[in-house]
Amino acid sequence: MRILFMGTPELAAETLAAIDRKAGADVIGVVTRPDKPKGRGMKLLASPVKEYAEAHGIPVYQPKTLKNGAFDEELRALDPELIVVAAYGNILPHEVLVYPKYGCVNAHGSLLPKYRGASPIQRAILDGERETGITAMYMDDGLDTGDIIEKYPCPIEEDDDCGTLTARLAEIAGRAMCDVIDRIEAGTVTRTPQPEEGSSYAAKIEKEDTVLDFTGSARDLANRVRALHPAPCAVTTLPDGSALKITAAKAVESPDASAEPGTVLSTDGRGTGGITVACGSGALCVTGVVPAGKKNMTAGDFVRGRRVSPGDRWGI
16 A cells, blocks of 8 residues: 655654554655754754654655645655555645545544644643543544544553653554554444544643643642653743743642742752642642753752752742
8 A cells, every 4th residue: 555654753753663664555755844943053853754764765755834735746746545644743735635545544642532633642641631542533624523443542640741651652653553554455444423522622732831830739730740741841930030940740748738839848959859849739849850051950959059948939
């Protein structure tokens, strides 16, 4: 089967690798987002999908858009029988969706119809969900509204962050798309329309989503830290006005329920250490941070180096 793959981040690269290793699957090309400038030098960096494709001799296409016929010439030349999509990041226009003989299938990072949209993995952790998964689906003109082929559940563990959960979902996505290809080839693939009942939307993570509001519950704040790690990370403001990214934290009982939210209640500079901060309910024990202009460090290193003290107020 002649397969055109579309995807961009690591989850997509793992899915591509699984399909590329599959006997009988002919990956004729990949479509991925254009290289992005990153870092202080603004050096152009290739997506994980591009890196995999170039390392394995698969032709790479990086159109800025697929709309208004921008990719029609290449699509006709490639003439795919199936398009497989995983976290591509661009909307596929109608003419692309209907071109392949077997349609366009997608590995979406949630159990649809919950968490349609751009950030399903982060939003599931933010909301304190205990289960998510990959949904193999046919794509249509809506936003993740196409018919479901199969759901592949995955538990969200208490210590999962977006990085660890995405890694597990990437492995599932690869298996799911290979399974779908087998079903299409065997003529046994099924389609189940999505119900609107129980649907929800996972909006793109914006800058305001990263700010920790200590008037909330410690559980919700810990979920936010987990959901936004390893990037872009939850953030708060120190008394000197500088930003502090929080990379690891857990909800604990507050030793002082009367303390104002955001108050540093205690610090531990021994070993990896910890910084306990009052919340609207409970307290947040911070164990990993990235100070402005610094690298990732333990809370213990931060306590020893920056003299954070009980009574300091964060997030003001």
